[in-house]
Amino acid sequence: MSKPKVGIFGLTGCAGDQLVILNCEDQLLDLVALIDIRDFLMASSDGQPACALDIAFVEGAVLTTRDAETLRAIRQRSKVLVALGTCAVWGGVAAMDRGTDRGKLLEEVYGERGREYDSYAAQALHEIVKVDCNMAGCPIEKEHFLAAVAALLNGDPPVYPEYPVCTECRMRENNCLLIERGEICCGPITAAGCDARCPDLRIPCIGCRGPVADGNAASILSMFEQKGFDRQSIARRLRTFAPQEVS
Amino acid sequence: MSTIVIEHLARVEGHGGITVELEGDTVTNVHFDIFEGARLLEPLLRGKRYDEVAPILSRICSICSAAHTLTSLKATENAFGIRVSPQTELLRELMFRGESIESHALHLFLLALPDYLNYPSAIAVAADKPAAVLLGLRLKKLGNTIQEVVGGRAIHPVNAVLGGFGRVPSFDHLISLRSALLQAVSDCDTVIDLIAALPATDFCHSDTTFAALRSPNLDSYYAGDEVMVVSGGNRAIVNAAEYRTLTNEKAVPHSHAKHSTFRGSPFMVGSLARLTVNPRRLTGKLAVAMKRLKLQLPADNPMDNNKAQALELINDVERALEIIEQLLRDGIKDERAIPVHPRAATGSAITEAPRGLLIHSYTYDDEGRIVSADVITPTALNAASIELHFRRAVEQCAERDEAVISKRLQMIARAYDPCISCSVHLVRKS
Numbered sequence: 001m002s003k004p005k006v007g008i009f010g011l012t013g014c015a016g017d018q019l020v021i022l023n024c025e026d027q028l029l030d031l032v033a034l035i036d037i038r039d040f041l042m043a044s045s046d047g048q049p050a051c052a053l054d055i056a057f058v059e060g061a062v063l064t065t066r067d068a069e070t071l072r073a074i075r076q077r078s079k080v081l082v083a084l085g086t087c088a089v090w091g092g093v094a095a096m097d098r099g100t101d102r103g104k105l106l107e108e109v110y111g112e113r114g115r116e117y118d119s120y121a122a123q124a125l126h127e128i129v130k131v132d133c134n135m136a137g138c139p140i141e142k143e144h145f146l147a148a149v150a151a152l153l154n155g156d157p158p159v160y161p162e163y164p165v166c167t168e169c170r171m172r173e174n175n176c177l178l179i180e181r182g183e184i185c186c187g188p189i190t191a192a193g194c195d196a197r198c199p200d201l202r203i204p205c206i207g208c209r210g211p212v213a214d215g216n217a218a219s220i221l222s223m224f225e226q227k228g229f230d231r232q233s234i235a236r237r238l239r240t241f242a243p244q245e246v247s
Numbered sequence: 248m249s250t251i252v253i254e255h256l257a258r259v260e261g262h263g264g265i266t267v268e269l270e271g272d273t274v275t276n277v278h279f280d281i282f283e284g285a286r287l288l289e290p291l292l293r294g295k296r297y298d299e300v301a302p303i304l305s306r307i308c309s310i311c312s313a314a315h316t317l318t319s320l321k322a323t324e325n326a327f328g329i330r331v332s333p334q335t336e337l338l339r340e341l342m343f344r345g346e347s348i349e350s351h352a353l354h355l356f357l358l359a360l361p362d363y364l365n366y367p368s369a370i371a372v373a374a375d376k377p378a379a380v381l382l383g384l385r386l387k388k389l390g391n392t393i394q395e396v397v398g399g400r401a402i403h404p405v406n407a408v409l410g411g412f413g414r415v416p417s418f419d420h421l422i423s424l425r426s427a428l429l430q431a432v433s434d435c436d437t438v439i440d441l442i443a444a445l446p447a448t449d450f451c452h453s454d455t456t457f458a459a460l461r462s463p464n465l466d467s468y469y470a471g472d473e474v475m476v477v478s479g480g481n482r483a484i485v486n487a488a489e490y491r492t493l494t495n496e497k498a499v500p501h502s503h504a505k506h507s508t509f510r511g512s513p514f515m516v517g518s519l520a521r522l523t524v525n526p527r528r529l530t531g532k533l534a535v536a537m538k539r540l541k542l543q544l545p546a547d548n549p550m551d552n553n554k555a556q557a558l559e560l561i562n563d564v565e566r567a568l569e570i571i572e573q574l575l576r577d578g579i580k581d582e583r584a585i586p587v588h589p590r591a592a593t594g595s596a597i598t599e600a601p602r603g604l605l606i607h608s609y610t611y612d613d614e615g616r617i618v619s620a621d622v623i624t625p626t627a628l629n630a631a632s633i634e635l636h637f638r639r640a641v642e643q644c645a646e647r648d649e650a651v652i653s654k655r656l657q658m659i660a661r662a663y664d665p666c667i668s669c670s671v672h673l674v675r676k677s
Contacts, residue, residue, distance in 0.1 A: 010261075010262075011284070012262075012283060012284030012286060013306075014306050014307060014308050014309040014312070015260045015308070015309050015310070015668055016306075016309030016312070016402045016403065019260075019309045019310060019353075019402055020402065022353065022357060022387075023387070023391055023401055023402070025384040025385070025387055025388035025391070026384075028370075028384065029370075029373055029377070029380070029381075032370050032373075040368075041255060041257050041258075042257075042258065042259070042260065043258060043357060043358075043368050043369065043370065044257060044258065044367050044368030044370065044371075045257035045258055045361070045367045045368065045657075046368065046371075061284075063284030063285070063286065064282070064284040066282060066284075067284055092306070093288065093291075093303050093306045094284075094286035094287070094291075096291055096303075097291055100290075100291065102287075105287045105290045105291070106285065106287065108290050109285070109287060109289065109290060110285075117285060118282075118284075119284060119285045119287075122286065138306065138403060139309060139402045139403060197399060197400060197405060198399070198405045198413075201399050201405060201406045201412075201413035201414045202413045202414055203399075203405055203406065203408060203413040206299070206302050208302075208403070233296065236294075236295075237299065240299065240303065
């Protein structure tokens with residue numbers, strides 16, 4: 001079988017998910033033996049923008065007309081499109097409070113000229129094109145990326161946990177930061193997959209992997225209220241990485 | 248008139264390009280085009296509580312996420328009058344070192360090296376010269392391991408919080424880091440061998456102004472409240488509180504990064520600037536390595552930043568070992584983070600991120616919610632200097648061959664190790 005042709009792309013974001021790929025130091029050379037990377041601008045200057053791709057990994061959110069055009073072009077040339085990271089899957093931090101007047105924000109940062117910049121509120125990839133697989137995480141977990149490549153090489157769709165961070169946190173036998181210490185921990189409504197990294201370090205979850213599929217936001221909101229936090233700031237916090245309308 | 252355009256710069260972080268306009272042999276216009284989308288994180292921060300700030304601003308950039316996190320924490324701690332423990336200071340410095348090792352190894356081996364050897368990527372280099380790439384990957388992994396052990400994650404660290412750490416690394420963790428670092432000492436020697444053997448990059452000479460944190464104890468990336476600007480024989484000091492005199496930036500139409508000058512001169516920040524401002528660091532092994540790399544300070548060639556990064560790799564490994572020795576000697580204590588009592592105040596912090604000076608400055612209300620936030624990043628500070636050096640390189644290129652000029656411009660851009668995601672996040676209009 002010929003090696004699948006792969007492209008790795010970044011729209012607007014921190015490039016952290018592409019960096020996770022480059023951080024697979026022990027696997028990188030084996031990885032490039034299994035897949036044929038045809039386009040990876042962050043790592044290579046011989047990209048082939050016209051080449052049809054079997055798999056496209058795309059990180060970042062869509063913030064500019066240019067981002068949207070790039071994404072559509074990637075979609076057109078790719079059989080499978082994988083959204084890499086929370087920005088691509090949910091919009092990410094750039095999508096927080098995305099109802100805010102964009103022109104005003106631009107003017108605040110860049111002066112009057114700012115209003116002319118090509119810039120709109122962050123959108124997740126699936127709001128623009130069809131996405132075949134969503135791999136959340138801010139950044140993604142290295143193991144998830146490697147497992148996804150292995151699955152896709154076998155023609156299988158990658159699978160991710162459909163339970164909240166709390167499940168992993170309990171398996172690590174941590175004390176509950178929310179119930180026992182009254183801290184704002186987003187674990188109950190956040191998708192697992194991080195092995196409860198933050199609560200295991202006694203740090204409350206901030207929801208960087210985006211919402212869990214069947215999270216009961218209403219019930220957790222009332223739990224936070226019982227702990228004395230006001231509803232508005234809790235709601236805002238829960239939307240730091242994923243605006244409500246996307247989820 | 249002719250125009251040279253590099254549409255989309257490869258092997259850098261983020262989205263940027265280069266445009267040079269020529270009228271005969273005269274360079275009429277030079278642009279470092281930055282078209283990375285503007286995420287506007289600073290104004291979006293308004294109203295966020297103090298504990299949300301560092302995790303959000305970490306997302307400005309993955310490669311510098313530890314520096315953004317730690318600079319953010321320090322600015323907020325300065326606003327609230329929090330003084331962290333000496334152990335916390337040491338662990339934070341260790342995180343900076345880990346990030347610097349990862350970032351420099353990534354840049355030198357995966358991004359810059361292919362140019363010198365005429366390959367499109369490190370992956371292509373690895374097919375013919377696997378040892379060089381594996382060396383870079385080993386050092387890169389070491390930097391990431393340090394960040395994972397101390398910061399809880401290699402990208403967007405979670406363990407560093409206001410007042411300290413969630414959970415400090417264990418004695419056993421430090422012992423295993425120490426042995427990894429000891430193994431890296433000989434790798435650093437090999438780095439110098441490798442860099443010293445690369446073809447000379449002698450195509451851009453220019454008087455250059457440098458700016459870096461003046462470290463009180465020679466080589467801290469994290470401590471220090473004074474920025475020194477070195478220009479020829481002249482030296483000037485800028486206090487942290489007056490950082491805006493360094494950043495009298497203007498918005499330019501071709502870029503989402505504003506340009507900074509100091510008294511009218513573009514200036515360079517980063518590894519080369521740090522060595523120029525703190526030459527007392529360059530003793531012992533570093534002095535020998537510097538001689539082998541034929542590096543003289545102050546340098547007039549921006550490509551020397553690559554050599555400076557190689558020297559810093561040695562220094563980072565040495566310093567990380569010293570920190571770990573000290574933590575082991577003193578005994579690592581399971582300290583909890585100092586509790587936070589917010590107040591209405593402004594706090595700023597200046598540190599040295601891998602690519603140079605990084606400034607975070609916040610104003611909080613009395614409930615500890617953000618009123619305004621300024622972030623000034625190394626690549627934004629470097630933007631004007633990058634353009635100056637593009638101009639010099641074109642002027643000094645005897646051949647009017649577009650391919651030659653284009654390659655030189657790209658090599659200069661990469662020597663600055665630009666982090667374009669970072670550069671888009673800039674100070675608010677004053």
